[in-house]
Amino acid sequence: KAGVTQTPRYLIKTRGQQVTLSCSPISGHRSVSWYQQTPGQGLQFLFEYFSETQRNKGNFPGRFSGRQFSNSRSEMNVSTLELGDSALYLCASSWGANTGELFFGEGSRLTVL
Amino acid sequence: LAKTTQPISMDSYEGQEVNITCSHNNIATNDYITWYQQFPSQGPRFIIQGYKTKVTNEVASLFIPADRKSSTLSLPRVSLSDTAVYYCLVGAYASGTYKYIFGTGTRLKVLA
Numbered sequence: 013k014a015g016v017t018q019t020p021r022y023l024i025k026t027r028g029q030q031v032t033l034s035c036s037p038i039s040g041h042r043s044v045s046w047y048q049q050t051p052g053q054g055l056q057f058l059f060e061y062f063s064e065t066q067r068n069k070g071n072f073p074g075r076f077s078g079r080q081f082s083n084s085r086s087e088m089n090v091s092t093l094e095l096g097d098s099a100l101y102l103c104a105s106s107w108g109a110n111t112g113e114l115f116f117g118e119g120s121r122l123t124v125l
Numbered sequence: 126l127a128k129t130t131q132p133i134s135m136d137s138y139e140g141q142e143v144n145i146t147c148s149h150n151n152i153a154t155n156d157y158i159t160w161y162q163q164f165p166s167q168g169p170r171f172i173i174q175g176y177k178t179k180v181t182n183e184v185a186s187l188f189i190p191a192d193r194k195s196s197t198l199s200l201p202r203v204s205l206s207d208t209a210v211y212y213c214l215v216g217a218y219a220s221g222t223y224k225y226i227f228g229t230g231t232r233l234k235v236l237a
Contacts, residue, residue, distance in 0.1 A: 016168070045225065055169070055212060055227035068223045102168050110223050112159040112214055116168025 014039065016117035018103050024123045030091040033120045037084050037105030043067075044086035045114065046078060049100040061086055062109040090122075098124045129213055129228035136234045143200045143235075147213030147228045150194055156216035158189060158196045163210045163230075172198070172211075200233075208235045 017036040025031050037044050045060035045068075057070040061080035078088040084105070090097055100121050104114035129149040137143045152158070157176050161169035173180060175187040175196070186199040200207060213228040 047225075047227075054229055057225040057227070060223075060225070068225075070224055104168070110156075110216060112157045112216060112225070113171055113174055114159075114161075114169075114214075114225075115171065116161075118166070118168050 016103060016105050016115055018101075018117035018120050020120055021118065022121050022123075024125060025093050026125050027093055027095060029093050030089060031093060031122060032087055032089045033101055033103075033122075035086045035088075035103030035105075035117060037086070037103075038115055041105035041107050041115070042084055043106045043109045043111070044080055044084065045104050045106070046086070046088050047102040047104065048072070049102055049119070050098075055102070058088065060109055067109045093124045095124050098122060129215055129226055131211075131213060131228040131231045133229070134232040134234070136236060137203055138236050139204055140202050143203050143207075143233060145198045145200075145211050145231045145233070146195055147198070147215075148195045149213065149215045149226075149228070151217055152193060152215040153218050153223065158187070158193070159214040160185070160187065160196075160198045161212045161214060161227075162207075163212065169212060203233075203235045205235050205237060207233065209233060 019034045043062045046058040048056045060068040064080045075091045080086045100119040102119045104116045159174040160172045163169040173185045173187045180187045188197040210230045
């Protein structure tokens with residue numbers, strides 16, 4: 013069974029640009045959640061989607077957004093990038109929302125210059 | 126909002142039992158407590174999940190007291206390959222939405 017796939021794995025952007033990251037969940041999983049990981053702040057929850065609807069949301073500004081498609085694949089977008097957005101962005105899938113049993117991808121490492 | 130804290134780091138020798146505790150206040154009443162392991166350049170990997178008392182699987186045990194304000198991950202007979210960062214995860218409701226809250230992470234180093 014294929015795991016969670018995130019693309020791209022690495023990317024470099026400059027301040028003010030925007031970025032879109034993609035996540036393909038494990039087959040059959042309907043929930044996708046996103047996290048930002050940095051050395052200073054650790055793992056922080058961004059949002060969770062279930063059946064194409066955002067179910068839960070963390071404490072990030074509106075520049076961070078996401079969506080989920082009918083096949084459960086998800087994308088997250090960060091607009092007007094700031095230096096502080098440099099991080100590892102992790103996607104996780106699960107069979108349902110609020111389960112806590114998450115299966116993570118390897119992440120997309122974003123560097124903002 | 127729930128806050129989760131863990132020891133920053135721990136050292137252990139091969140073959141020993143390691144216990145890592147996570148303190149969490151205000152977790153959601155019906156929420157599970159979950160533990161993850163993370164190696165460099167990889168996403169976290171699920172280890173174990175529990176709601177109360179004790180849960181054991183083939184790799185770890187999880188102890189949760191009645192008040193659920195903390196949990197302890199127990200790794201029996203660690204090996205060098207258990208060197209990793211360990212995170213607890215709890216859920217909490219705040220501002221009408223459910224949030225996943227990871228602990229600060231414990232860096233475990235297993236020595237030969």
